[in-house]
Amino acid sequence: MFRILRLFRKLPFNILGVANQKVIFMEFFKGFEKVDAVRGIFGDKTSEVLSHLTVEICWVMGYMYVDGSDGHLVISKGYLNTGDKTDIYLDLIHELCHVRQFMEGKELFDPRYDYVERPTEIEAYRYCVQEARRIGLSEERILCYLRTEWMSDYDLERLAKSVNISLP
Numbered sequence: 684m685f686r687i688l689r690l691f692r693k694l695p696f697n698i699l700g701v702a703n704q705k706v707i708f709m710e711f712f713k714g715f716e717k718v719d720a721v722r723g724i725f726g727d728k729t730s731e732v733l734s735h736l737t738v739e740i741c742w743v744m745g746y747m748y749v750d751g752s753d754g755h756l757v758i759s760k761g762y763l764n765t766g767d768k769t770d771i772y773l774d775l776i777h778e779l780c781h782v783r784q785f786m787e788g789k790e791l792f793d794p795r796y797d798y799v800e801r802p803t804e805i806e807a808y809r810y811c812v813q814e815a816r817r818i819g820l821s822e823e824r825i826l827c828y829l830r831t832e833w834m835s836d837y838d839l840e841r842l843a844k845s846v847n848i849s850l851p
């Protein structure tokens with residue numbers, strides 16, 4: 684461990700703190716302020732919110748989430764580069780719901796609830812499932828979108844039920 688720390692000191696920059704790129708949502712995801720599903724979240728404030736929303740492009744593998752300390756959006760660079768474009772779009776809609784919830788002072792990571800039963804998650808999932816249907820995804824494809832590798836079959840079932848997606 685000490686040897687590793689010594690090695691870090693010799694490097695020209697701190698490798699542990701490699702600066703995550705920070706961008707402004709509206710400059711990075713161009714045109715989102717005109718998307719009806721996004722306007723449905725922020726209404727007349729859409730451009731104002733998106734032009735102030737910081738997006739941190741992070742090196743750690745994962746998907747995306749809203750940082751509970753200041754409400755900025757964190758997105759994994761790997762996911763952005765290699766993830767399915769439709770999944771990424773729906774995730775953005777989902778996370779923008781959380782951005783609004785955060786602005787309303789809601790607790791995004793309320794530990795009293797399981798992930799699939801947390802009211803803030805159900806609300807965000809319901810909204811992005813509605814958008815998924817609107818853009819023409821099949822129920823099967825939406826179910827596939829809802830499934831994540833860390834979710835058990837039972838949790839997926841509970842989530843699907845909450846957002847009215849029928850299981851095969």
Ligand SMILES: [Zn+2]
Pocket residue numbers: 777781803804807
């Ligand atoms: Zn969520």
